[in-house]
Amino acid sequence: MEKFYVEFIEENPKYIQLQMHIKKLIDKEEVEDGEKLPTIRALSKFLGVNNVTVVNAYKRLEIEGYAVQKMGSGTYAKRKLLGRCFRKEYNETFKKLSIEELRQSIDFSGESTSSSYFPVQDFKEILNEVLDRDGAEALMYQESLGYKGLRKEINKEFWSNELTLDDILIVSGAQQGIDIVAKSLINVNDNVIIERPTYNGAMMVFNWRRSNIFEIDMEEDGVSIEKLQEILKKNRIKCFYTMSYFQNPTGASYTIEKKKKILALAEKYDFYVLEDDYLSELIFDKNMEYKSFKSLDENNRVIYIKSFSKIFLPGIRIGYVITPRRFREIIQNSKIHTDISTSSLMQRALAMYIETGKWKSHIELLINEYKTRYCFMENYLREQLGDKVDFMSPGGGLNFFIKLKDSVKKDCKELFLRCRDRNVIITPGVMFFKNESEGIRYFRIGYSQTSIDKIKDGIDTIKDILEE
Amino acid sequence: MEKFYVEFIEENPKYIQLQMHIKKLIDKEEVEDGEKLPTIRALSKFLGVNNVTVVNAYKRLEIEGYAVQKMGSGTYAKRKLLGRCFRKEYNETFKKLSIEELRQSIDFSGESTSSSYFPVQDFKEILNEVLDRDGAEALMYQESLGYKGLRKEINKEFWSNELTLDDILIVSGAQQGIDIVAKSLINVNDNVIIERPTYNGAMMVFNWRRSNIFEIDMEEDGVSIEKLQEILKKNRIKCFYTMSYFQNPTGASYTIEKKKKILALAEKYDFYVLEDDYLSELIFDKNMEYKSFKSLDENNRVIYIKSFSKIFLPGIRIGYVITPRRFREIIQNSKIHTDISTSSLMQRALAMYIETGKWKSHIELLINEYKTRYCFMENYLREQLGDKVDFMSPGGGLNFFIKLKDSVKKDCKELFLRCRDRNVIITPGVMFFKNESEGIRYFRIGYSQTSIDKIKDGIDTIKDILEE
Numbered sequence: 001m002e003k004f005y006v007e008f009i010e011e012n013p014k015y016i017q018l019q020m021h022i023k024k025l026i027d028k029e030e031v032e033d034g035e036k037l038p039t040i041r042a043l044s045k046f047l048g049v050n051n052v053t054v055v056n057a058y059k060r061l062e063i064e065g066y067a068v069q070k071m072g073s074g075t076y077a078k079r080k081l082l083g084r085c086f087r088k089e090y091n092e093t094f095k096k097l098s099i100e101e102l103r104q105s106i107d108f109s110g111e112s113t114s115s116s117y118f119p120v121q122d123f124k125e126i127l128n129e130v131l132d133r134d135g136a137e138a139l140m141y142q143e144s145l146g147y148k149g150l151r152k153e154i155n156k157e158f159w160s161n162e163l164t165l166d167d168i169l170i171v172s173g174a175q176q177g178i179d180i181v182a183k184s185l186i187n188v189n190d191n192v193i194i195e196r197p198t199y200n201g202a203m204m205v206f207n208w209r210r211s212n213i214f215e216i217d218m219e220e221d222g223v224s225i226e227k228l229q230e231i232l233k234k235n236r237i238k239c240f241y242t243m244s245y246f247q248n249p250t251g252a253s254y255t256i257e258k259k260k261k262i263l264a265l266a267e268k269y270d271f272y273v274l275e276d277d278y279l280s281e282l283i284f285d286k287n288m289e290y291k292s293f294k295s296l297d298e299n300n301r302v303i304y305i306k307s308f309s310k311i312f313l314p315g316i317r318i319g320y321v322i323t324p325r326r327f328r329e330i331i332q333n334s335k336i337h338t339d340i341s342t343s344s345l346m347q348r349a350l351a352m353y354i355e356t357g358k359w360k361s362h363i364e365l366l367i368n369e370y371k372t373r374y375c376f377m378e379n380y381l382r383e384q385l386g387d388k389v390d391f392m393s394p395g396g397g398l399n400f401f402i403k404l405k406d407s408v409k410k411d412c413k414e415l416f417l418r419c420r421d422r423n424v425i426i427t428p429g430v431m432f433f434k435n436e437s438e439g440i441r442y443f444r445i446g447y448s449q450t451s452i453d454k455i456k457d458g459i460d461t462i463k464d465i466l467e468e
Numbered sequence: 469m470e471k472f473y474v475e476f477i478e479e480n481p482k483y484i485q486l487q488m489h490i491k492k493l494i495d496k497e498e499v500e501d502g503e504k505l506p507t508i509r510a511l512s513k514f515l516g517v518n519n520v521t522v523v524n525a526y527k528r529l530e531i532e533g534y535a536v537q538k539m540g541s542g543t544y545a546k547r548k549l550l551g552r553c554f555r556k557e558y559n560e561t562f563k564k565l566s567i568e569e570l571r572q573s574i575d576f577s578g579e580s581t582s583s584s585y586f587p588v589q590d591f592k593e594i595l596n597e598v599l600d601r602d603g604a605e606a607l608m609y610q611e612s613l614g615y616k617g618l619r620k621e622i623n624k625e626f627w628s629n630e631l632t633l634d635d636i637l638i639v640s641g642a643q644q645g646i647d648i649v650a651k652s653l654i655n656v657n658d659n660v661i662i663e664r665p666t667y668n669g670a671m672m673v674f675n676w677r678r679s680n681i682f683e684i685d686m687e688e689d690g691v692s693i694e695k696l697q698e699i700l701k702k703n704r705i706k707c708f709y710t711m712s713y714f715q716n717p718t719g720a721s722y723t724i725e726k727k728k729k730i731l732a733l734a735e736k737y738d739f740y741v742l743e744d745d746y747l748s749e750l751i752f753d754k755n756m757e758y759k760s761f762k763s764l765d766e767n768n769r770v771i772y773i774k775s776f777s778k779i780f781l782p783g784i785r786i787g788y789v790i791t792p793r794r795f796r797e798i799i800q801n802s803k804i805h806t807d808i809s810t811s812s813l814m815q816r817a818l819a820m821y822i823e824t825g826k827w828k829s830h831i832e833l834l835i836n837e838y839k840t841r842y843c844f845m846e847n848y849l850r851e852q853l854g855d856k857v858d859f860m861s862p863g864g865g866l867n868f869f870i871k872l873k874d875s876v877k878k879d880c881k882e883l884f885l886r887c888r889d890r891n892v893i894i895t896p897g898v899m900f901f902k903n904e905s906e907g908i909r910y911f912r913i914g915y916s917q918t919s920i921d922k923i924k925d926g927i928d929t930i931k932d933i934l935e936e
Contacts, residue, residue, distance in 0.1 A: 063531055064655050115604035123607070124599045131592045136583035139591070139783035172640060172785075176807040183676060187532050188656055204805045208651060315607035315812035317640075337672045339644040343811050344783035 001038060001046055003030055014049055015056035022057065022077075023066055031077045033435070037067065039074060065188050065210030078210070086413055086430055093420060105423040106458040110398070110448035111248070112310040113366055122358055123313075123349065130348045138345045144336055146170025146320070147347035153354040154320060158306075167322050169332060172342045174278055174307030174319045178205050178241075180334040181274060181303055184327060186211050190238040193231060193271075195223055197401075197432030197439060199248045202241055202276065211238070215434060218247060220392055222254035225261050237271040239303075244293055245280035246397030249432045249444040253394065259293050266301040272324075273297075278307045281363050284371040285395030300324035303331075308350065310398075311366065312359075316346050370398065373447040377455050384463050399446035401429075408466055412443045418465045424458045469506060469514055471498055482517055483524035490525065491534055494545050501903070505535065505543045533656050533678025546678070554881055554898055561888060573891040574926040578916035579716070579866070580778040581834055590826055591781075591817065598816045606813045612804055614638025614788070615815035621822040622788060626774075635790050637800060640810045642746055642775030642787045646673050646709075648802040649742060649771055652795060654679050658706040661699060661739075663691055665869075665900030665907060667716045670709055670744065679706070683902060686715060688860055690722035693729050705739040707771075712761055713748035714865030717900045717912040721862065727761050734769040740792075741765075746775045749831050752839040753863030768792035771799075776818065778866075779834065780827075784814050838866065841915040845923050852931050867914035869897075876934055880911045886933045892926045 006021045008014050025031040038046070040054045047054075058075045061067035069075045094109075130138050145151065151168045155161050171177045178201070186192060186209045194203060196215035206213055214231050216223040222242070231237065240262070245253045254262075266273050275293040283290060294304035304322040323331050335341075353359050377400065378393055391402045404412065416428040429442025445462075447455055474489045476482050493499040506514070508522045515522075526543045529535035537543045598606050613619065619636045623629050639645045646669070654660060654677045662671060664683035674681055682699050684691040690710070699705065708730070713721045722730075734741050743761040751758060762772035772790040791799050803809075821827050845868065846861055859870045872880065884896040897910025913930075915923055 059527065063657060112609075115608050118604040118607060120599060120604050120607070124596065127595055127599075128592065131588060131595075136586040136588050136781070139586060139588070139781045140583050141580075141782040172807045175805065179806050188678075189531060201805060201808075204801075208802075208805060210656075309808075313604070313607045314609040314808075317807065317809070317811050333672075334676075337643065337669060337676060338647050338806065339640045339785065340669075340777075340782075341785070343785050343814060346811060346813075 001042070004038060004043060004046065006047060008049075015053045015060070018047070018049075018053060018057035019060045022061060023064070026066055026077050033077060035077045037075045037077060062189075068189060068212055078212070086428070086436060090416070090428060090431060093425075102425070105425050106454045106461070107425045107449040108445035108447075108458055109425045109427045110446050110450075112314050112448060113312070113370075113398070114449050115313070117362075117366060117369065118313050119358070119362060123353070126349050126352050126356075126358075127345070130345065130352060134348060138348050140344060141341050144332060144341060146342060147344060147351060150318075150347045150351035150354075151320075153351045157354050157359070163322065166328070167325075169321045169323065169328075169335060170342050170347060171305075171319050171321055171335060172317045172339060173309050174276060174305050175201050175205075176335075176338065177305035177307075177319050177321045178202050178274070178276065180331060180338050181305070181321065181323075182206060182209050182211075183338070184330045184334040185272070185303075186238055191235050193228070193237055193240040194434075195242060195247060195250075196434070197249055197429065197442070198241070199243065199276070200431050203434060206241070213434060218250045218252050220252055222247075222252060222258050222262075225258065225265075228262065228265060232265060232269040232271070237269065239272040239274045240266070241274045241276065242293070243276045243278060245277065245290070246282070246394050246399070248278070249399060249401045249427070249429070249442075251392065251394030251397055251399055251401050253288065253396075254293075256289070256291050256296070259291070259296050263293065263297055263299070263301055267299045271301075273302045275302055275304045276307075277304060278310050279397050281311050282367060282370055282398065283396040284367065284374055288395050294322060300326070303327070311363070312350075316350065318342060318346055318350055370447065373450070373452060373455065376452050377445075377447050377459075380456060380459055384459055385466070388463075388466050398448040399444050401442060401444050404441045404443075404466075410466060411440045413440065415443060415462070415465060418468075419462065422461050422465070424461045426462070469510070472506060472511060472514065474515060476517075483521045483528070486515070486517075486521060486525035487528045490529060490545075491532070494534055499545045501545060503545045505545060507542060530657070536657060536680055546680075554896070554904060558884070558896060558899060561893075570893070573893050574922045574929070575893045575917040576913035576915075576926055577893045577895045578914050578918075580782050580916060581780070581838075581866070582917050583781070585830075585834060585837065586781050587826070587830060591821070594817050594820050594824075594826075595813070598813065598820060602816060606816050608812060609809050612800060612809060614810060615812060615819060618786075618815045618819035618822075619788075621819045625822050625827070631790065634796070635793075637789045637791065637796075637803060638810050638815060639773075639787050639789055639803060640785045640807060641777050642744060642773050643669050643673075644803075644806065645773035645775070645787050645789045646670050646742070646744065648799060648806050649773070649789065649791075650674060650677050650679075651806070652798045652802040653740070653771075654706055659703050661696070661705055661708040662902075663710060663715060663718075664902070665717055665897065665910070666709070667711065667744070668899050671902060674709070681902060686718045686720050688720055690715075690720060690726050690730075693726065693733075696730065696733060700733060700737040700739070705737065707740040707742045708734070709742045709744065710761070711744045711746060713745065713758070714750070714862050714867070716746070717867060717869045717895070717897070717910075719860065719862030719865055719867055719869050721756065721864075722761075724757070724759050724764070727759070727764050731761065731765055731767070731769055735767045739769075741770045743770055743772045744775075745772060746778050747865050749779050750835060750838055750866065751864040752835065752842055756863050762790060768794070771795070779831070780818075784818065786810060786814055786818055838915065841918070841920060841923065844920050845913075845915050845927075848924060848927055852927050853934070856931075856934050866916040867912050869910060869912050872909045872911075872934075878934060879908045881908065883911060883930070883933060886936075887930065890929050890933070892929045894930070 006018055044051045044054045067075050068078050151165045155163050182205045188210045190211045192206050192211045193214045195218050216227045273293050277292055280290055294302045307319040388408050389402045391400050412428040419426050427444040429439030430436040433439035474486055476485055512519045512522045535543050536546050619633045623631050650673045656678045658679045660674050660679045661682045663686050684695045741761050745760055748758055762770045775787040856876050857870045859868050880896040887894050895912040897907030898904040901907035
């Protein structure tokens with residue numbers, strides 16, 4: 001209780017001083033995320049103030065998204081995810097590393113395909129062709145849904161022409177897709193379910209919306225239906241954010257059956273599935289079939305977000321969103337007020353790239369190359385680290401998510417720091433958990449930026465460090 | 469009071485049913501924006517419910533940003549700006565017009581320089597040079613602040629190397645600049661001051677943040693200092709959004725003296741000036757000097773947003789933000805969680821375009837061309853419409869903002885619709901006012917997309933219609 005003590009000054013209303021004080025405690029992590037705040041009675045007695053002062057302070061905290069009131073239970077602190085120490089250190093590491101240094105390291109942290117595979121010459125020719133064909137037009141604002149030619153190609157290539165073109169909204173990458181959908185649908189204190197662990201960039205967006213985040217543990221084939229039902233029975237949920245293939249970071253993919261069950265629950269409990277399809281092109285396992293939530297959706301319950309950045313090239317900043325019609329206008333407006341439109345030239349270039357069949361052959365090349373690395377890494381991991389770690393084989397994607405066995409004394413923060421000193425960059429598990437401490441035994445390593453040789457050297461180094 | 473009647477059903481808590489009902493009334497505009505809601509006593513009596521039911525319903529409305537409580541005065545409705553009828557019709561008009569049709573019309577609605585001036589060939593050569601020089605690098609993610617080479621050129625060309633490079637954050641256009649700054653600084657129910665009338669896209673962003681918007685009328689040299697002070701004395705203001713040159717839509721520019729006064733108030737009352745510098749390059753009046761709020765800012769009170777889209781080319785989607793250091797990290801994070809980074813290729817191309825001096829000569833060309841159109845339009849407007857309208861001469865920019873004299877019987881909605889039927893596109897004043905009705909006597913016409921001949925024909929048509 002001591003930490004809640006406020007030395008009131010005369011000038012400002014007491015409830016504002018109290019509110020500011022608690023806000024500071026939350027920001028400084030002296031009050032934990034999810035910690036129950038003192039009861040109104042206890043705090044007003046402790047501070048020697050009127051009940052109403054505390055009621056008003058709590059109310060203002062709630063309005064600003066720093067607290068959430070649970071009926072019949074009390075008021076709980078809610079924290080912004082920013083500014084945690086280790087995450088900061090991790091981010092600082094990256095800011096300090098130049099692209100050059102990263103290239104000289106063994107970089108297991110990559111999340112998108114390597115630039116060395118990128119067909120610069122092809123793409124340059126296409127850019128020139130587009131500019132010759134369209135002139136200044138290619139550099140003007142685009143229609144707000146995005147360049148029609150690109151929407152046509154997307155519909156043809158990826159959706160067998162089953163969509164209407166107005167269903168497709170071009171966005172500047174999947175991150176923007178998540179941001180504009182969140183801005184459209186999620187209000188302060190709306191309830192959102194995420195997978196645990198999950199993609200940090202999505203967590204941040206939901207947190208910035210100051211929504212209430214529920215987490216469900218990932219299993220080998222997605223979240224548990226029972227746990228999902230438990231939450232749905234007790235809470236009014238707005239949406240469920242999921243990566244259906246090679247979930248980041250676990251690498252898990254949902255079975256078709258599980259997807260169908262989740263869609264049925266979405267209809268029953270009136271929530272939406274926000275599907276982030278970021279890497280489904282890279283399926284190496286012949287037994288895996290590609291069927292998105294969206295393709296199984298009979299009741300307009302899915303908002304589908306597709307990125308071209310991970311698989312094609314990050315700098316192109318293009319993705320698309322397919323939304324149920326009832327959200328179309330609001331999401332479209334949200335896009336306009338976010339950045340008006342996505343680069344017209346890049347949209348046209350990508351359309352031509354798909355149209356000429358270059359996209360397809362590029363993906364085939366990538367599957368071949370990455371499958372080789374995947375198999376090597378999987379085998380070498382089992383051989384060298386099998387006694388120290390557990391992991392599952394995703395059957396595709398670009399990463400393995402690894403858990404240190406209990407017998408290992410180091411945790412992933414230490415492993416990250418020691419690796420960094422030896423020029424090996426891994427991604428510590430804490431990056432993917434709302435509560436950092438839950439990720440302390442995990443790390444993610446990927447092969448997108450590392451040749452077979454480098455994979456070998458990197459894993460040897462990790463082994464070395466774990467055996468120290 | 470009748471409209472507040474709710475037929476309660478058993479299943480849900482009454483306060484939620486009441487809240488949903490009032491939300492609907494606000495969305496449907498059956499309760500006006502700013503309308504006072506019934507007192508708790510009166511409404512609970514009318515509905516035959518407990519006081520607490522109404523209190524809780526109002527509280528939830530406030531949390532969701534649908535209402536605002538003014539101490540000692542009561543609770544007031546707050547509406548999303550979306551979905552007003554005439555604005556919708558205006559937007560629909562644009563959605564229906566293809567780029568081709570717009571080109572065949574007399575388009576007075578343009579907000580950025582014409583594509584016919586755009587140096588496609590030069591730009592194409594630069595794209596090729598960049599790709600030859602940087603290869604796939606030019607297409608990877610950029611450092612989160614943006615391409616260093618571009619930040620260097622900006623500092624050199626526009627800020628006499630007085631900034632440090634870390635002060636500059638590259639964004640995907642000014643709209644994104646406004647969006648990420650708003651997301652970083654403005655919380656639900658924070659107070660924001662805007663100019664009346666103002667840019668619709670900014671109003672939308674503040675509204676989506678569900679902030680409380682205060683308006684101050686624009687005068688010939690910016691907002692009135694007295695009115696600004698009045699608001700500051702009574703309210704805790706977070707920021708003031710302003711366009712310092714050729715304000716959109718009025719065309720007014722702030723005097724240096726007024727800028728200094730506003731900056732002094734910002735320091736005194738602890739608020740921030742959000743400066744949208746979207747068109748200051750186009751100064752035609754020899755007596756006007758370019759001095760941004762930012763350049764006069766001694767106390768780190770200015771967040772400066774610059775667009776390259778209006779003046780250079782819309783499709784390039786590049787702008788930049790300069791923020792006081794204390795906000796740097798949060799705004800930078802906001803950018804990352806909005807779309808990770810801005811197109812790397814375009815940043816590199818723009819850097820080279822500035823570096824080679826092409827930017828400078830392009831702007832000189834534009835000033836020449838547009839000054840001719842500006843002078844013609846100014847004279848022809850006075851000659852032909854002098855007895856029907858009032859307007860001021862901005863001395864630069866791309867638009868005139870025009871007020872119908874009281875003697876004119878038509879309003880701007882009618883004028884817009886009649887003009888549209890005759891292939892002349894004007895922007896009705898209602899687009900720029902929070903309360904549509906205040907803009908009913910105004911319209912904006914610009915010369916960015918219209919040759920001298922078309923300007924003449926268009927004004928003749930407007931004259932015709934007003935004389936009907």
